[in-house]
Amino acid sequence: MFDVVIIGAGVIGCATAYKLSKYNLKVCVLDKENDVAMGATRANSAIIHAGYDPEPDTLMARLNVDGCAQAKELAKKLSVPYKNVGSMVLAFSDEEAATVQKLYERGVKNGVPDITVLSAEEVFEREPNVSREVVCALWAPSAGIISPWEYAIAFAETANKNGTEFVFDFEVKDIKKEGDVWEISSCDKSVKAKYVINAAGVYSDKIHEMVAEANFEIIPSKGQYYLLDKIEGKKANCTLFQCPSKVGKGVLVSPTVHGNLIVGPDATTSDNRDKVNTTGQQLDFVRNTAGKSVSNINYRNSIRNFAGMRANSNIDDFIIQVAADNFIDLAGIKSPGLSAAPAIADEAIKILASIGAELTEKESYVDSREKVVFKELSAKEKAEVIKKNPLYGRIICRCETITEGEIVDAIHAPIGARTIDGVKRRCNAGMGRCQGGFCGPKVLEIISRELNISPLEVKKDKNGSNVLVSETKEEK
Amino acid sequence: MKEMICIVCPKGCHLKVDENNDYSVTGNACPRGAEYGKNELKNPMRMVTSTVKIEGALLRRCPVKTSVAIPKGKMFEVVQALNSVTVKSPIKCGDVIIKNVAGCEADIISAKSM
């Protein structure tokens, strides 16, 4: 019996678990996949928005600005790659200049700090690769870039260190209430809890409908991206947006915390919430649209395409509500959900308190996270860590300079990596230009060794995504 | 009449070999092509390379090859014969692993010292 069960181990569920973990509560996080951050959290623009986009007086406006301010400190405390690079919204016409002005005023109302409008010359000075067609731009210095999956992983690990349990491969099929107790069941397991928090992302409406009448609907919106080699990483110094339209914030060009360049997304609705495929047509659209902002991106240096599914809904705001007795929805968390995540978690806790949950702080809890990032160490520090653990002296991922020590750390971390992509999300091995071509077989071998499983059992990603199918030279 | 690409040189002549006319070759730019075409139809031979299981070495497989080319039609049989073999380290490049494999009058030899 848990005090709180959180459904969904994306960044919202994990942030909520992290914030709850300082209280004397028994908390459990459920997810249908085999790791944290398996939905929208791992496939998005990786931006911490400043908060000038949402309409004033919405939850989105308030929680975005608050979350943006929290991100800086949380990233530092929890060793999450984050850079406060700022963002621009580029205007290419007088009409768009008027939009920029409107965004500026909205930003001021929303409490976005230090927001200004830059002249074309000021834009070119900061961003020499931006199209000369630009007439002016909104400049929001508080915006940042982050590693979204590491944000979620850091929250999860810290929560876990404070006693929060995580149960994977748990697809919620049924939720029932008996007396004061919620019982949440998958095909073969069930857990009981006093309070339930629905952070199920693109499935948050389905979860809601297990306990209450439908009062919102998720309309999943797929976005496709290019990720480019570090050679292209300097083509933008901050996040470059175009003027927003009805369908979203449009195609952006941005550096990433890992030094790459990200370009995207488009927005298409999809009937299949799990199908995050890319298409030739939409990738062309992304490239062509981004060309308006920065025309000299060399797409021959592309290292990866991907698509993510945003939990857009038919409501123009985040849906944070008490859906039933002791059951809270954190639903329809579309963009800027990543930016708002820690503030959404605070909001959830406020609601928990208001509906009677007893929140007393633990006498002691962990609120920090450290990890060895070999390539960022000085020569002297490198020598020292290798002396302590020789595995830091063996580079496995040559593109990103990731050592065997870091991979072993990722596997044995509190919510440890179980798959090749899990390792990638935790320590970047395989994230570089060869996309695991060289290090994939070595990472597979390390996972097999450390978890004491056959190489044939090692998965790339989700269950069923085994890398190898059989041994050679088997006698038939 | 059988068509094939000559592999004697990078030019890649498209040969026509007439099996009903003493394997006469057309489309070749040089005499080597004619000989290739004829042999390829009458008696095609191939080197086979593969691996066998090895114990006690740094790695789990030892590369091997046939000592000489074998009839093309025997390739699968030769590879099949490797499944039941496990060699032990140390092994030297050139060591015979299977003698007269699949009755081809060729041996399987190690292609690496391990």
Place this chain on the structure above:
Amino acid sequence: MFDIIVLGGGPAGLSAAYSAWKAGAEKILIIERDKELGGILNQCVHNGFGLHYFKEELTGPEYAQRFIEMLKSTNVEVKLDTMVLDVSENKVVSAVNSVDGFMTLEAKAIILAMGCRERTRGAIAIPGDRPAGVYTAGSAQKYLNIDGYMVGKRVLILGSGDIGLIMARRMTLEGAKVLACVEVMPYSGGLNRNIVQCLNDFDIPLYLSHTIVDIQGKERVEKVIVAKVDESRRPINGTEMEFDCDTVLLSVGLIPENELTRGAGIEMDGRTNGAVVFENMETSLEGVFACGNVVHVHDLVDYVTAESARAGEAAAEYVKSGEKNAEIVTVKNGEGVTYTVPQKIRRTDNKFTEVFFRVNRVMADSKINVVSNGEVIATFKREHMAPGEMEKIIIPKKILDSASAEITIETKCEG
């Protein structure tokens, strides 16, 4: 202080180190990231190596073994399982391994021999789902030949580069079904010999001017859609074919691996993706040489060996007598030529200079001209040229002496 540090113990590094030793350099170190010497040769268990250099047909491991044995007769030192992190402009190499920890090593000369890597799915933006089952041919080759595992049972191969073709045969012999090889260009990127012996021998169809337009599959590849492409390599609607398969192997090109080269501030050539080199394989940074696939992607390891031997000798010469000062002739690409190596030639007393290059299309009965000041100063005839086959011309000293400070290599197709 080393005379020469060689970065990479694959075919290029082995040959460079050996020839540098033979040319009189004494304190030589090879740094290799793998646990054994030989590089990618170790996983290339097929034969066909060495016909030019050893005058016999060897498998990859055998070819590597020959050089490893030759090195045993020298005092060349080797550090295995060691990764170079950085090369500085003043020839200080930072490297790490588990035993020595973090090292800074100095050398009078450095030879870059890091090889190349494979282009990936991301580099060519193949649309679709992102399941397991999509591998570069080289990764699949490592799993198969070194580790002893099959990556799939029903395989489609994209790209007709030699590694892809070789893997078609290997996977077939090991019991997989290879459904087809799909090539976006109207001609194959691999050797005819491999088309015949790896595809035709096993009735594996080769679809030229086709590409993959969609990969489908939730966890593992389930289906691949292939379509014909037009002349600008855009898929043509209505030409789609479906293949039920669990695996896609990519053999879509190799890219020289030059992160260390760029880090050292060495001048690069955007056409080769390698360093700009002189005729003796020296880069723009004095005393730093480069050879093998890190300079430009070769077709045959024999050519890598020969080029690397020149780099090794030149490095030894540099250690002995320092930098050569001479006038420079710049080599430019003309009609039909995609790149040349070297890009710069010093006017030395060499009796001749070899220039390697690639053409941009298949050409029959053609001429190769060396042009200086708008005048053809040398002509070479070829019956057949193709992008997949590296061309070489030998320019005698006399011709080079008559050239201006810039020459252009061009092709003239007569067929």
